[in-house]
Amino acid sequence: MNEEAVDIAPFIAQAKRDIKAHNDVEKAFVSIRESIRRAVDEVVDKQAKTAAVVPEISYKAVSENKVSKADMLAIRQRGCAIVRNVFSQQQATDWNQELGDYLDRNQYLERAREKSGLDDYFGDLKDAKPQIYGVYWSRPQVMARQAESMARTKSFLNRLWDVSAPAGPEFDPDMDYAYADRTRRRAPGDTTLGLSPHMDAGSYERWVDPAFQKIYGSIFAGELDSYDPWRAAYRTQTREYSSPAVSSMFRTFQGWTALTEQGPGDGTLELLPIANGIAHVLLRALQPDIAENELCLAKPGRALGVSEQWHPDLMPGIVPIQTVAPGDTVWWHPDVIHAVGSEHRGKDYANVIYIGASPVCGKNRAYALRQSASFISGRSAPDFAAEDYEVDFEGRATVADLTDLGRRQMGLER
Numbered sequence: 324m325n326e327e328a329v330d331i332a333p334f335i336a337q338a339k340r341d342i343k344a345h346n347d348v349e350k351a352f353v354s355i356r357e358s359i360r361r362a363v364d365e366v367v368d369k370q371a372k373t374a375a376v377v378p379e380i381s382y383k384a385v386s387e388n389k390v391s392k393a394d395m396l397a398i399r400q401r402g403c404a405i406v407r408n409v410f411s412q413q414q415a416t417d418w419n420q421e422l423g424d425y426l427d428r429n430q431y432l433e434r435a436r437e438k439s440g441l442d443d444y445f446g447d448l449k450d451a452k453p454q455i456y457g458v459y460w461s462r463p464q465v466m467a468r469q470a471e472s473m474a475r476t477k478s479f480l481n482r483l484w485d486v487s488a489p490a491g492p493e494f495d496p497d498m499d500y501a502y503a504d505r506t507r508r509r510a511p512g513d514t515t516l517g518l519s520p521h522m523d524a525g526s527y528e529r530w531v532d533p534a535f536q537k538i539y540g541s542i543f544a545g546e547l548d549s550y551d552p553w554r555a556a557y558r559t560q561t562r563e564y565s566s567p568a569v570s571s572m573f574r575t576f577q578g579w580t581a582l583t584e585q586g587p588g589d590g591t592l593e594l595l596p597i598a599n600g601i602a603h604v605l606l607r608a609l610q611p612d613i614a615e616n617e618l619c620l621a622k623p624g625r626a627l628g629v630s631e632q633w634h635p636d637l638m639p640g641i642v643p644i645q646t647v648a649p650g651d652t653v654w655w656h657p658d659v660i661h662a663v664g665s666e667h668r669g670k671d672y673a674n675v676i677y678i679g680a681s682p683v684c685g686k687n688r689a690y691a692l693r694q695s696a697s698f699i700s701g702r703s704a705p706d707f708a709a710e711d712y713e714v715d716f717e718g719r720a721t722v723a724d725l726t727d728l729g730r731r732q733m734g735l736e737r
Contacts, residue, residue, distance in 0.1 A: 329564075331527055331623050332616035338531040339615060342543050351545025352606040356636060358547055359603045363640035366596055370642045374587070376596050377644050377653075379405045382472060385479045399483060399553055402598030402656035405647060406480075409472050409580065415649035418463035419582035419674055422506060425461045429716040438710050454516040457710045459503040460698060464676050465720040467580055468501045469729030473652075477680040480654055481575050484555045493555035494573070494684035500691040501732040502572050503704040504677035507579070509590050509667050516590065517665030520641055521626035522601065523577065524570055524657040525563050527618055529605065529627065534560040542602045543609075552598045552658060559684040566624030567708045571690045572681045577661075578654040579675040586646025590667030591675075592653060595629075595641045595660035603637055604629060604660075629660050654680070691734035698722075698733060 342348065369376050378397040384390045385406060398404045410418075426432075435453055458464070467473060481496035509516055529535045534557040541549040559573045585591045604627070608618040620628030631638050641662055644653060655661055667673055681687050693705045699722065701714040713719050722735070730736040 334531050336616045346543045348609040354545045355547050355602045360636050362597045366640040375645050377403050377405050381407050382409045401596040402659040403594050403596050404654050406476050407651045409476050409652045410650035412649045415582050422461050422463045425718055454509045456506050459704045460713050460719050462720045467676050469726050480680050481682050484553050486555045488556035493559050494682040498683040500681050500687045502679055502681040507675045509673040511667055511670055513667045518663040520629040520660050520662040523626050526627040527621040528563055532561050542605050559686045564623045571706050572687050574657055574679040574681045576654040576680040578679045579677045581647045581649055581651045582674040583672050584648050585673040587643040589669035589673045590664040591673050593641050593643050593662040601658040695733045695735055
């Protein structure tokens, strides 16, 4: 859908009138702003002392049900986590090589030049060699998604949520649909891939959509202590603007799996590790200095931007993740603000496979069925630009490569 196809200004104006009619949003912002400032100061202080703000747990602890209550509380407070050794370093390193060979063997770079301009999400990147590769069905990607260790990790993370809801459980925490995403292979010295702070999974919809309004009702009322970012009710019922830059699946966590070592200075992930930090963004857009038909940086079909201009209180708290090794995984709540470092100053590639957690629910099943058709034919996953590189790629994964779990995750079996 073209971003210009719908004039959203009237919908924004009406939503703002409705929210303001029932809430004192100026008073709410004053109250919440102080709380968020304290949280940011705490992040800055801890980063200066330890440079290890993102909670870390081991896959061994996950698999043995030995993750401590303190660690689970830390993940809930921070809205993010590193789970180490979900895969062995050797396995991740082998996948990295195999994925590179897959791209080279099928002349991805030559084909990418022919398809230039189809992927609008990274349309501002000018480098002749891409850093994000629009492939979804290589064997390493498929194998990583359907691995038992990945499934156990996702189940643990999903269970950090309260799934209770008025119409019954919002989702099944113990079963996940695969969400096919791309791979990043960022070269040393690259300065083209930096992504400014943002949130995915909805932009202007977070104010306009009725389900989002229910999710964030206590924030609009200025009752931050009553807001639980881990309450799943209504989360699977949101409707997002259809766009190649917007996920159609509900994800409890966005995430990726490291194929190479990477950390601060390597042009990799940066996070605002505050689970309820979105409260500042939501209320800032409702203040009187913002036009009635605008929401700061919210645009249809794009990520929700966060900037120094509108959100200076938040910017100091955006910090790089700790160094991760091949086989480690990184996860963050869908409301957590994140960015990608502007420059890769390291010596080696910073490579990842994007794999999030997308549990079984009605919304996700509908997408999984569409996605399975793309998998079978080798076309790009439905949420992404229709570049369709892999239709005739040699070595692409097929249904024969799926395990029983993999077939269920792809919606091919129940």
